[in-house]
Amino acid sequence: MTNSFADYLNTDLFFVIGSNPTEAHPMAGAKIMSSLMNGTKLIVADPRRIELADKADIFLQLRPGTDIPLLNGLMHIIIKENLHDQKFIEERTEGIEDLKAAVEKFTPARVSEMTGVPENLLYDAARLYATTSKAMLCYTLGITEHICGVDNVMSVANLAMLTGHLGREGTGVNPQRGQNNVQGACDMGALPGDYPGYQKVVNPEVQAKFEKAWGVKLSNQPGLTIPDMMDAAVEGKLKAMYILGEDPVLTDPDANHIKKALQSMDFVVVQELFMSETAKFADVILPGASFTEKDGTFTSSERRVQRVRKAIEPIGDTRPDWWIVCEVAKRMGYPMAYAHPEEIFNELASLTPSYGGITYDRIEHCGLQWPCPTVDHPGTPILHTKAFARGKGLFKAIDHTPPAEMPDEEYPYLLSTGRILYHYNVTTRYSSALDAHRPEEAAMIHPADAVMLGVGTGDTVQVTSRRGSVKTKVAVTDKVQSGMIWMSFHYRETPTNELTVNAFDPISKTGEYKVAAVRIEKTSPM
Amino acid sequence: MSISKEMRSDIEERYKRNLERPRIVVGLGTCGIAAGGNKVMDAIKAEVAKKGLDVDVDFTSCIGMCFAEPVVEMALPGRASVVYGGVGPENVVQLIESHMVQKTPVAEQAQIQILGGAEAYEGIPAMEKSEYYEQQVRSVTWRLGRTNPERIEDYIATGGYEGIQKALTMDRIAIIDEIKKSGLRGRGGGGFPTGTKWQFVHDAVGDKKYIVCNADEGDPGAFMDRSVLEGDPHAVLEGMMIAAYAIGADEGVIYCRAEYPLAIRRLNMAIKVAEEMGIMGENIMGSGFNFKVRIKAGAGAFVCGEETALLNSIEGQRGMPRVRPPFPAHKGLWQKPTCLNNVETFANVPNIIRKGGDWFSSMGTEKSKGSKVFCITGKINHTGLCEVPMGMTLRDLVYNIAGGIKDGKKFKAVQSGGPSGGCLPTEKLDLSIDYESLGQAGAIMGSGGLVFMDEDSCMLDIAKYFLNFTQMESCGKCTPCREGTKRMLETLERICEGNGVPEDIDNLERLAKVIKTSALCALGQTAPNPVLTTLKYFRDEYEAHINEKRCPAGVCPELLNYTILADKCIGCGVCIKACPTGAISGEKKAVHVIDPTKCVKCGACVPKCKFDAIAKA
Amino acid sequence: MPNVTLTVDGTQVTVPKGTTVVEAAWKAGAFVPTLCHDPELSKPGACRICVVEVKGARNLVASCVTEAVEGMEVQTSTPAVIEARKTILELMLDNHPEDCLTCHQAGDCKLQDYAYFYNVKPGAFGGESHQYELEDDNLFIVRNMNKCILCGKCLRACEEKQGRAVIDFAYRGFKTKVTTALDQPLADSVCVSCGSCVAVCPTGALTEKAMLGKARKWEIEKIRTTCPFCGVGCNLDLNVKGGKILGATSNPASPTNGRDLCVKGRFGIDYVHSPKRLTKPLIKKNGAFVESSWDEALDLVATKLGEIKNKFGSDAIAALSSARCTNEDNYVMQKFVRAGIGTNNVDHCART
Amino acid sequence: MAGCACTGEKVDSPQDLQLMDLLGHYRGYDGSLIPVLQGVQEIYGYLPAEVLEKVSQELKIPFSKVFGVVTFYAQFHLKPRGRNIIRVCLGTACHVLGNAKVFDRLKDILGVDNGGTTDDLRFTLESVACIGACGLAPCIMINDDTHGRLTVDGLEDILAQYA
Known part of the structure; x- marks a missing residue:
């Protein structure tokens, strides 16, 4: 996020695209909802009529996978009507001509046809966003979980730069991170091409720095991303995998492919709290301690590094994850001896410039938002106030990429997936109240489709894609468009990701969870 | 558009010509209609048509003599017009024949005659000399019962919209100064100086300002505002316009209780015609001043008479009062500076601007200037609407205007100011009617409701009645009012049921004090007044109820015992039939007996006994 | 200023x-x-x-x-102030159950504290009191509106903090009540069980269902931490008694969320004590998992990974780190993979 | 606009059409809730729950607040009200004289319970504390008329007087 959650209360307009914050990021959603009570305006772009859509001043119910045409179309109108921020563009950006050329062909009429959004709403949205001084863009996985996810993100950035909605209070491009410590895991270099702090493994200076710090020779070859790992495993190139606190069988696209990958390997270690779907494929399961049983830090979407504190002793014979990993390292001849997570933190801070000024003492009460390079630095609530990371912001000319798989005669329905309020990726199924409240999948289908399928709310259907088939109960609602089915991925009983498509963004390797083609048939109860 | 001199004199001319024609005018205020005025109107029209008389049949609003409704005025050219009371459809034929055809008034049914420079009739009191009107002034109310409120021409012909015309030529501050000079104070109850309030709103900074007219008159026994709205709607509009111009507002809202449909209808008509004539709307009378007004109908909540609750209600919220400060003058409707006055206050304004502040302040007392409209009800002979100069004594009001207590009974108390006011006893009869005197005596001027009680009234019962009202109407927001009035009411009920204990008086006093000092709004702060004043002036009645289990006025059923007086009962058996519970028994022509275990103390037997043989004690 | x-x-x-x-x-x-x-x-x-x-x-x-x-x-x-406060407290207590002995809020109840401080006892005036039915038919929040003093903090939090306004005052006067549209139970309303109302309630009118009867307020140790259920980074207090987490409450000092949380953060932490937790290292032997000691499991892992590294090279091994674990865990994991195993094959589900 | 929930909905009764007119008239105006509720009550004779929910959506006012307003003001009714309001006195005298039987018989005739309204909206049946006509017990009030000394058999004739 370029800006902070506190800043949500300072904006005059939210443009929420591909994000369902009231369910997936409830406290962010709450801030939006309470701002609306005070007159803040709202544009929502989403294929589903999500809760915020009903509160919106303008709701753009686009077809799944048409974010780029929509965004380009809005920019087309903004440029045509001369509503762009010329001063910002001149002072802070480059490449505007490329952008202008790229969006030229995205006329309102054409965009309306591509997205299904009425032309007048395109005009309304473009004008409102461009002319509101404090306008904030919020997006989430509805933007990134496409094969054109990176292009989608670039388009969002284009729009914000075009209108100068960056680097100020109440503005910005604000992707809310899906999981509690995605930000931190990325910051910590749990990425195949990056050391902590996004220092590139291919950079020899960086390599030298870490070799010195860690006392070993390091590889300068970027590693494999998850999809590549799975492919490599199936191909027999990857022999072993150590999986810490992840459940790719349930949460990664094309689950059957994942299962095959796990089965193909010689040795799989899973470090987990529960017997996850993935753990079942393990050769060794190492029981980890939960976040309540250990000290540490999480880094939130707004780049805030905050304390996790041990409240109780590890349950049973479990151990903190860091301890287990260190033990394995030690036994493999690479001693990593830490008495306490604070020691780990001090080491990582010394190697991660953006964390350089952060200590446990400093984050005792309110955390700190990185970049925080020195111990006297107050942290950074708003990014890019003076310049972008690369200096000038670069407009990228982006063209439309249709989803990898679209409904056809054989698989006539479009499947899209996401989270619901009452569950998280993992663990919530083990909360008695949460699980009792939402014990099973309730796939959303449109009333017209329900009639065609002869089903009503609570009935069971078989949903089948080219990759798998699952049973689910349905909820009939006009919150989804007809021709679409929406499912969450929380339920092992209904493993939705057996259906999703094994297609990834070429750069980020993010799976296209948001669009797949499926067939639906009524079936006997689960 | 403007009302030109020529246009005004033309309208006046026509109005006068109409007055010189044979006329029958029916009082069709809400009270007149309730008493059957419409049926009388129909009968009159039918009779006039049948006889083929050259007579104008018109209507007006309530002249104030509610005790005499339905009221019909008959006038012949050159003669005084005679106001008849108690006219039913059955009287119509005879009245028309006698007055309009034979030109002989029916003196026995005539209440008053209005001279207006014309020749008087013998044997009918002139309005100014009549018992009811002699001590009254007719300042705010003077068009009531005299003009047709649905005709703007009647208003204009009688000086209407001269005030705003004059105001538009004045400096805004000069208008406010004139109001200040008049000494006009809020007629809704608070008595805040109107000019000072206007000054606050004038001085308040805001891109938008509002005028709000409080027409949510909700006190039981009060209908001053209704009468003014029904009888002189344009005067209220004109007052609002003058205020709007003075403070710099361009929008007004009249918040009128929904229970006043006729007032709302007449206001709507008045607004429509005023807009059509260019008296209201854009660029009023060519001055560049814009003003529009709309009506918001209340939805049944007494507390919305409290100004901040009223503003919340206009905004579409629960009518719960806001904390003050900020006062509406600074943050009122939609948080904008708002000038909020009641109907009677606004209705006074045109006269003050036309005639000058000095004219107004020549009436009244040192601190309470002008006149005040009162609704007098209860156990008096003349119930109705009256307007008196500030400073008149209660005694004059009771014994002259009100015609004394009904059935020759003794005056016991008067409740001034409705549920927020207090009960004043005989000792206070010589109290001057003004804000300060009433306040010092523990009552309030209020909006002008006066309920009179005689010796048969139990003061605890009265206090209970008003407390029940405020308790039911409490909005529930603040603890003292919500919980406290409930406990006070329960305590009173216990006492009236004979279950009182001596500590109850202390508890009542403590609750009253805390509610008065700690409640959030004026409704709560004044809710204990009926109890406090009755405790102050009629403490012995409380003590009788508590210590002797006796209701001195013979009202509280649980404390009554009905007995048959052996020396009076002739054994006729009527009471046996009257008794709903079979509690009375006795042989024919033998003295009857009431079985106290069966008697439910409903009192049904008492009026049936022709021999006054049933006693309650 | x-x-x-x-x-x-x-x-x-x-x-x-x-x-x-x-x-x-x-x-x-x-x-x-x-x-x-x-x-x-x-x-x-x-x-x-x-x-x-x-x-x-x-x-x-x-x-x-x-x-x-x-x-x-x-x-x-002053005496007038004290009299007013005492009377107001008496009025509140007259319309409030006298069950402090068993009330969950005892010890953390402003009404109780002030009654104690001003030595105010119930029953000063007597009379009618509310007799609402206890509402405990939802999974998260128990509402006892007989204990409600109508301060309205719950509905203000619901509107001003959560932007929902699921509840508001209804009716008026003595009958005023905080309730949902149509006076339905929370379970039948649009309530999303965030519990912000519970967090601000000064009495025992609103309580966390899971914590009822588990501990007196003074027995609870509160340990502040960061919520694990999404990327917003709310802080919360783990409520601990006897080495067990009873539930979570919000902490007003939390930088992003203050006293507000969502249903998961406030009511979902009990998974930690789920009997389904893995508590022992498990080694798959003949297709079935068998409990083992840590030494055995760790040695096996080290040995197997070492063998594969030796046989197929470092790049034949990969690791998934976790977006749900701490920074320290992640740092250690990638360091282990890079420095200990010698490959950059480390990734995590950064994209979900 | 997102708020337009009316699209695609089946509109069948003239009341619904009137409702749409009403909402169309007031949509976007500040402070329109109470006039809208008054209008709804005029159209339907009371405030049906589902209409209130629609009002909440259309005016973008939380449903709880709509309900709060409805229950605050005495004018508003959540249940249908008949053209004629029957108030059965439950004072002591009436009670002793068997008004319970009268009440039961009225419930039978009208097919409604206490507080209920007949389907044709002709009558609403309510109970009331003593109306002070004990001499006429057992008695009921219909609108402003008091009917006393009732017998169970005479009730139908009395009801017939009210259309």
Whole structure:
């Protein structure tokens, strides 16, 4: 996020695209909802009529996978009507001509046809966003979980730069991170091409720095991303995998492919709290301690590094994850001896410039938002106030990429997936109240489709894609468009990701969870 | 558009010509209609048509003599017009024949005659000399019962919209100064100086300002505002316009209780015609001043008479009062500076601007200037609407205007100011009617409701009645009012049921004090007044109820015992039939007996006994 | 910002302009009770418990909604003030169950504290009291509206903090009640069970269902941590008694969320004590998992990975780190993979 | 606009059409809730729950607040009200004289319970504390008329007087 959650209360307009914050990021959603009570305006772009859509001043119910045409179309109108921020563009950006050329062909009429959004709403949205001084863009996985996810993100950035909605209070491009410590895991270099702090493994200076710090020779070859790992495993190139606190069988696209990958390997270690779907494929399961049983830090979407504190002793014979990993390292001849997570933190801070000024003492009460390079630095609530990371912001000319798989005669329905309020990726199924409240999948289908399928709310259907088939109960609602089915991925009983498509963004390797083609048939109860 | 001199004199001319024609005018205020005025109107029209008389049949609003409704005025050219009371459809034929055809008034049914420079009739009191009107002034109310409120021409012909015309030529501050000079104070109850309030709103900074007219008159026994709205709607509009111009507002809202449909209808008509004539709307009378007004109908909540609750209600919220400060003058409707006055206050304004502040302040007392409209009800002979100069004594009001207590009974108390006011006893009869005197005596001027009680009234019962009202109407927001009035009411009920204990008086006093000092709004702060004043002036009645289990006025059923007086009962058996519970028994022509275990103390037997043989004690 | 100076009980105190009298009084060290007042919510001035005497004012003044002005003379404990506060408390207690002995909120209840402080007992006036049915038919929150003192903090939190306004005042006067549209139970309303209402309730009217009967307030140790259920980074307090987490409550000092949480953060932490937790290392032997010692499991892992590394090279091994684990865990994991195994094959589900 | 929930909905009764007119008239105006509720009550004779929910959506006012307003003002009714309001006195005298039987018989005739309204909206049946006509007990009030000394058999004739 370029800006902070506190800043949500300072904006005059939210443009929420591909994000369902009231369910997936409830406290962010709450801030939006309470701002609306005070007159803040709202544009929502989403294929589903999500809760915020009903509160919106303008709701753009686009077809799944048409974010780029929509965004380009809005920019087309903004440029045509001369509503762009010329001063910002001149002072802070480059490449505007490329952008202008790229969006030229995205006329309102054409965009309306591509997205299904009425032309007048395109005009309304473009004008409102461009002319509101404090306008904030919020997006989430509805933007990134496409094969054109990176292009989608670039388009969002284009729009914000075009209108100068960056680097100020109440503005910005604000992707809310899906999981509690995605930000931190990325910051910590749990990425195949990056050391902590996004220092590139291919950079020899960086390599030298870490070799010195860690006392070993390091590889300068970027590693494999998850999809590549799975492919490599199936191909027999990857022999072993150590999986810490992840459940790719349930949460990664094309689950059957994942299962095959796990089965193909010689040795799989899973470090987990529960017997996850993935753990079942393990050769060794190492029981980890939960976040309540250990000290540490999480880094939130707004780049805030905050304390996790041990409240109780590890349950049973479990151990903190860091301890287990260190033990394995030690036994493999690479001693990593830490008495306490604070020691780990001090080491990582010394190697991660953006964390350089952060200590446990400093984050005792309110955390700190990185970049925080020195111990006297107050942290950074708003990014890019003076310049972008690369200096000038670069407009990228982006063209439309249709989803990898679209409904056809054989698989006539479009499947899209996401989270619901009452569950998280993992663990919530083990909360008695949460699980009792939402014990099973309730796939959303449109009333017209329900009639065609002869089903009503609570009935069971078989949903089948080219990759798998699952049973689910349905909820009939006009919150989804007809021709679409929406499912969450929380339920092992209904493993939705057996259906999703094994297609990834070429750069980020993010799976296209948001669009797949499926067939639906009524079936006997689960 | 403007009302030109020529246009005004033309309208006046026509109005006068109409007055010189044979006329029958029916009082069709809400009270007149309730008493059957419409049926009388129909009968009159039918009779006039049948006889083929050259007579104008018109209507007006309530002249104030509610005790005499339905009221019909008959006038012949050159003669005084005679106001008849108690006219039913059955009287119509005879009245028309006698007055309009034979030109002989029916003196026995005539209440008053209005001279207006014309020749008087013998044997009918002139309005100014009549018992009811002699001590009254007719300042705010003077068009009531005299003009047709649905005709703007009647208003204009009688000086209407001269005030705003004059105001538009004045400096805004000069208008406010004139109001200040008049000494006009809020007629809704608070008595805040109107000019000072206007000054606050004038001085308040805001891109938008509002005028709000409080027409949510909700006190039981009060209908001053209704009468003014029904009888002189344009005067209220004109007052609002003058205020709007003075403070710099361009929008007004009249918040009128929904229970006043006729007032709302007449206001709507008045607004429509005023807009059509260019008296209201854009660029009023060519001055560049814009003003529009709309009506918001209340939805049944007494507390919305409290100004901040009223503003919340206009905004579409629960009518719960806001904390003050900020006062509406600074943050009122939609948080904008708002000038909020009641109907009677606004209705006074045109006269003050036309005639000058000095004219107004020549009436009244040192601190309470002008006149005040009162609704007098209860156990008096003349119930109705009256307007008196500030400073008149209660005694004059009771014994002259009100015609004394009904059935020759003794005056016991008067409740001034409705549920927020207090009960004043005989000792206070010589109290001057003004804000300060009433306040010092523990009552309030209020909006002008006066309920009179005689010796048969139990003061605890009265206090209970008003407390029940405020308790039911409490909005529930603040603890003292919500919980406290409930406990006070329960305590009173216990006492009236004979279950009182001596500590109850202390508890009542403590609750009253805390509610008065700690409640959030004026409704709560004044809710204990009926109890406090009755405790102050009629403490012995409380003590009788508590210590002797006796209701001195013979009202509280649980404390009554009905007995048959052996020396009076002739054994006729009527009471046996009257008794709903079979509690009375006795042989024919033998003295009857009431079985106290069966008697439910409903009192049904008492009026049936022709021999006054049933006693309650 | 300009300051104003006033006296509170004879003590001079200087506060920024715009400060309320109650805040000034607190600053001056005076005790002024409040119930409906909340610094983060709008100010209704409804409960009236905070009344004080201000020189020149006709009535007592609700200090929570009155702005301190220059030269103001405030008295916080005159006989009139004390009488008003005691009476208001008596009125509240007369419409409140006398079950402090078994009330979950005991020990953390403002009504109880003030009643104690002012030595106020129930039953001063008697009379009718509310007899609402206990609402415990949802999974998260128990509502006992008989204990509600109508301070309205719950509905203000619901509207102003969560932007939902699921509840509001309904009816009026003595019958006023905080309820949902159509007076339905929460379970049948649009409530999303965030529990912000519970967090601000000053009495036992609203309680976390899972914690009822588990601990007295004073037995609970609260440990602040960061919520694990999404990327917003809310802070919360783990409520611990006897080495067990009873539940979570919000912590007003939390930078992003204050006292607000969502249903998962407030009511979903119990998964930690799920009997389905893995508590022993497991080794798959003949297709079935068998419990082992840590040494055995760790040695096996080290050995197997070492073998594969030796046989197929470092790049034949990969690791998934976790977006749900701490920074320290992730740092250690990638360091282990890079420095210990010698490959950059480390990734995590950064994209979900 | 997102708020337009009316699209695609089946509109069948003239009341619904009137409702749409009403909402169309007031949509976007500040402070329109109470006039809208008054209008709804005029159209339907009371405030049906589902209409209130629609009002909440269309005016973008939380449903709880709509309900709060409805229950605050005495004018508003959540249940249908008949053209004629029957108030059965439950004072002591009436009670002793068997008004319970009268009440039961009225419930039978009208097919409604206490507080209920007949389907044709002709009558609403309510109970009331003593109306002070004990001499006429057992008695009921219909609108402003008091009917006393009732017998169970005479009730139908009395009801017939009210259309």
